[in-house]
Amino acid sequence: MVPKFNVTPELVARFAEMFDVPMSKEDLAEIPTQLAGGFSGIADLWRVDVTGYEPATILPVERSAEK
Amino acid sequence: MSESEVAFAPLTSVARRLKDGEITSLSLTRLMLDRIKRLNSTLNCYITVREDEALAEAEGLDRLLQAGTYLGPLHGVPIAIKDNMATAGVRTTGGSRILKDWRPDADAHVVARTKQAGGVILGKVTLYEFAYGGWHDDYGPETRNPWDLTRSCSASSNGPACAVAAGLAYASLGTDTGGSVRLPAAACGLTGLKPTYGLVSRAGVLAAGYSLDHVGPFGRTVADVAAYLQAIAGPDLGDPASARRPPKDFAADLEGGVSGLRIGVPKAQPNELIESEMRAAFEAALDVLRKEGAKLIEVELPDHLLSRTCMWAISASELAESHREWLATRASDYSPTVRGLIKQGAFLPATEYVRAQRVRQKIIAAYEEVMKRVELIAMPVVPFPAWKIGSADVMIGQVQENLMAGLTRYCPPFNITGMPAIAVPNGFNRDGLPLGFQIAGRLFDDATVLRAARGYERATDWRTRHPPLQ
Numbered sequence: 001m002v003p004k005f006n007v008t009p010e011l012v013a014r015f016a017e018m019f020d021v022p023m024s025k026e027d028l029a030e031i032p033t034q035l036a037g038g039f040s041g042i043a044d045l046w047r048v049d050v051t052g053y054e055p056a057t058i059l060p061v062e063r064s065a066e067k
Numbered sequence: 068m069s070e071s072e073v074a075f076a077p078l079t080s081v082a083r084r085l086k087d088g089e090i091t092s093l094s095l096t097r098l099m100l101d102r103i104k105r106l107n108s109t110l111n112c113y114i115t116v117r118e119d120e121a122l123a124e125a126e127g128l129d130r131l132l133q134a135g136t137y138l139g140p141l142h143g144v145p146i147a148i149k150d151n152m153a154t155a156g157v158r159t160t161g162g163s164r165i166l167k168d169w170r171p172d173a174d175a176h177v178v179a180r181t182k183q184a185g186g187v188i189l190g191k192v193t194l195y196e197f198a199y200g201g202w203h204d205d206y207g208p209e210t211r212n213p214w215d216l217t218r219s220c221s222a223s224s225n226g227p228a229c230a231v232a233a234g235l236a237y238a239s240l241g242t243d244t245g246g247s248v249r250l251p252a253a254a255c256g257l258t259g260l261k262p263t264y265g266l267v268s269r270a271g272v273l274a275a276g277y278s279l280d281h282v283g284p285f286g287r288t289v290a291d292v293a294a295y296l297q298a299i300a301g302p303d304l305g306d307p308a309s310a311r312r313p314p315k316d317f318a319a320d321l322e323g324g325v326s327g328l329r330i331g332v333p334k335a336q337p338n339e340l341i342e343s344e345m346r347a348a349f350e351a352a353l354d355v356l357r358k359e360g361a362k363l364i365e366v367e368l369p370d371h372l373l374s375r376t377c378m379w380a381i382s383a384s385e386l387a388e389s390h391r392e393w394l395a396t397r398a399s400d401y402s403p404t405v406r407g408l409i410k411q412g413a414f415l416p417a418t419e420y421v422r423a424q425r426v427r428q429k430i431i432a433a434y435e436e437v438m439k440r441v442e443l444i445a446m447p448v449v450p451f452p453a454w455k456i457g458s459a460d461v462m463i464g465q466v467q468e469n470l471m472a473g474l475t476r477y478c479p480p481f482n483i484t485g486m487p488a489i490a491v492p493n494g495f496n497r498d499g500l501p502l503g504f505q506i507a508g509r510l511f512d513d514a515t516v517l518r519a520a521r522g523y524e525r526a527t528d529w530r531t532r533h534p535p536l537q
Contacts, residue, residue, distance in 0.1 A: 012414070021413045022398050030403075031410055038383075038411055041376035045422045048373065053428040055421075 002046045005039040007032050074102060074234035075533045078144055078291035081237055085132065085143040092125035092132075092143030095237075096187050099145040103189070103235050106536060110211045112220075112229035114150050115158050116190040121145065125187050140294040142185030147236035149227045150191040151198050152282070153271040154178050161273045162194040164205050164400040165393055175271025176306065177240055177282050177299045184298035189236055192226025198242050198275045199223065199386060200471065201404025209456050212254060213534035214500055218453040221254035222474060223247040223275075224285070228255040231285050233536055238295050239285045244275040245378045246448070246478025248283040249490035253503025254453040256492045256532065258520065259285045260292045262300065263511045264485030266314065270305030274389055276382025277308075279482040288530055289491070289521040293317040296513065315514050325522035326360025328515070330506070331441035333368045340463045340473065341450040348494040348502045349447050355526050356445065361519070364441055369433045371476055373426065378479035380415060380423035387412030427483050434484045443519050444507045447477050448490045452500040477505070487513040489520045492529040501529075 009032045016023040023031070073081075073095070084090045100118055107113050128143045148154060151161045153171035155178075160166050174182070181188065193210045196203040200222070210225040212218040213233040220229045224241030228251030231239050241248045243261040252259025260283045267282045274280055284295035300314035332353060341349075357363055387394070390409045398406060437444070450473050451461050460467050481488040488507035495501055506523070508516035524530060 015414060019413070020395070021410060022395055023410070024398070026403070027407070027410060031407055031414075034407055035411055035414055038379060038415075041372070042380055042415075042419050042423075044373060044376055045380070045419070045426050048426050048429060050422070050425040050429055053425050053432065055424040055428055 002043050005036070005043065007036040007039060070098065071234070071533070074098060075287070076237075077288045078237040078286055079288065079294055082140060082142065082144050082294065086137060088132070092128045092187060093122065095143065096121050096125035096145050096189070099189055099235060106233055106235060109216065110213060110229055110233055111207050112192050112210050112226040112233070112235065113147070113190045114160055114193055114206060114226070117157060117188060121187050121189050128185055128187065137185075139184030140298055141181060144186055144237050145189045146181055146186040147189055147192045147227055147230040147239040148178060148181070149194050149198075149224055149239070149241045151194055151242060151273040152178050152240060154188065154191065157191065159191065162196045162198070162203055162206060164203060165397050167205065171271070173271065176268040176303045178271065180299045181240070186298070192230050192239060194226055195223035196402050196405040197273060197386070198244065198247060199405055200408045201402050203402040203405070211456070212453045213536055214256065215453065215498070217455055218500070219254070219456050221250040221449070221453060224251045227285050228252055228257055228259070231255070231257055231287065232534060234533065238291055240282060241285055242272060242275065243281045243283055243482065244279045244382055245475050245482055248281070248285065249448050249478050249488060249503070249505055250474060252285055252490040253448040254501065256501030256529065257285050257287060258289050258292050258489065258491055258524070258530070259283060260296060260489045260513070260517070261481060261487065262296060262513050263487045265308050265310035266300050266487075266511065266513060267296070268303030268306040268309045270303055274385070276385040278385060279378060279382050281482070289489070289517055289524050290318065290321060292489070293321055293517045310511070312511065317514050317517055320514055320518050321521045323518045323522070324359060325356055325519050327362070328443060328519055329362045329364055329441040330356060330519070331366035331437055331444040332363050333444065333446060334365055336370060340466055340468055341447060342452070342463050344496045345447055345450055345452070345502060349504050352493040352504050352523060353445060355523055356519075359522050359526050366437045366441060366444065368437060368444075368480070369430045371480060374430055374480040374483045375475045377423045377427045377430065377483055378475065380419055381427070383408060383412030384415050384420040387415070430480065431484050434480070434486065438509050442508060442512070442515055446505050446507065448503045448505045449474060450476055452496050452498075452502060481507050486510055487516045489516050491520045491523055493527070494529060495532070
C-alpha cells in the first residue's frame, strides 16, 4: 500500500501544534510545499518490497573485530 | 621553486622535504598565512585563522625535527579544518549563529589525531550551516570557487575544498553525509575521500545525520589523502559507530595499479540526467582504467533516487531530533533554508524513518551482492560542474533540475551503505571548470579504492593544474 500524503498548510499547522514544532507565518507559507516534494519521494519507499529486511542496527556497518 | 610551486605542492611532497630538512614548517606556515591574508577576502573560506598559534606550533615542530623527533605523516604540514569539528579553545561555529561563540574544551578525535601526526592547524574553514543544505549569511558571502569566483565550491565542505584548491592549506578535513566531501572535491579539482563508515571517528564532530555522517580528507593527490587517512583512521571509544579494527597501511599498495581489478560500471538508470560533458569525461575515465588493465563489468544497482530519498528521510529525521531544543528556543537564529530542512525532518513520522531504514537494508544487501562480483564501482560524482552562486536550479541539456536534487543523485548510495568512495579529478569542461568521478569499494577496503584512484591519477595529469589566482 502506497500512502497518499495530504500536505496542506492547515494540516501542517495542526501537526505542528500537536507535536510542538514552532512555526512562524513564513514557515507556514513555505514548508507545506517543501514537504509535499519530500513526501512524494517518501511514497516511493512504500513501493519497495522490504520483506525480510529489518534494521538490526541503524548503523550501516558492523563493529565487531576483523576475524 | 616559485612561491606558487611551493603553495600548490602535494602534501606528501612537502612532508618529505620537511623530514629531509630542505624546508621548514615555519616557512610553509608563513607562506600559507600570507596567502590567506591576500586571498581570503576574495574567497571567504577561512572563518578563523590561528596566525600566532600556528606560527608557534610550526616553530616547535621544526625544533622537534631538528632534535630527531618525527611525529608522523603530517609533521609540520599546514592543515585546514572544517568548522564543525571541535578545536580546544578555538571558536567552532558549525557555520551557524547558534554556535558563533562556542569554544570547545577538547579537540574532536580527528583534530587531536591531526596534531599527534604533526599537523599545523592554520584555522577553521567554512561550511553550510551545520553541514546541512544552506549557507548562513552571518559568515559573509558564500565561499567562492577558486576556478571561477562566480561559482560555488559545492556543498557542504566548501571551505575545506576551497582552501586546498586555492593553495591556502596542503590538506583539509571535511564531512560527508550525502556527498559533502566528494562533491566539493569534484567542483574544485581535488581528491576527496569518504572512508568506510566506522573507519574514522566522528567524536567531537557536530552531527548532521549520525548514521550517515563520515569524516574524510581532501588533498591534491591520492597519496595526500592516503597519508591523511593514515593519520586519523582507527578505533575510538568516543564514537559509538567506530569499528573495532586496526587500520591497514593505506600507502602500502598505492602504486599497485588497476591491472586485474574488476570495476563495476552501473547500467544507465531511467530518468538519469547528466550533462554531456560530465558523461563524456566519465566515459573517458573508464577508458583510462580499461587501458591500465582494469576489467570493467556492467552492474545493475538499486535506483540511485531511492538512495537519495532514504538519505533525505534518515538525515532529516536524525537532524531534527538533535536540533529539537534549538528549534524550540533559537529558531530565528537558523538560516531560513536550514530551519526549513530541520522542520521538514520534524514532520516525518517514525513510520517513515523506519521504512527508510528497511529500504536502506535492502539497498545494502543489493550492493553486497554486486560487490561479490567486483572489487570496485566507478560512477560520476555529480551531473553538472560547479554552479553559479545563488542558483536554485541548473540546466542539464534542455532539462531544468532542482540543484539539491541533482547534487544528491550519485553520492548518497555510499552514505547509505557505508562503502568507501573517493572523488578524483577527471578533466575540465569548456568553461575551464574541474570535473570529477568517484570510485567506491568494499567495506573497509579503502586501500583498494585508493590504489585504483592512484592508478587512474598516475595515467592522467589533471591534478597538476591549479586555479588562476594571483
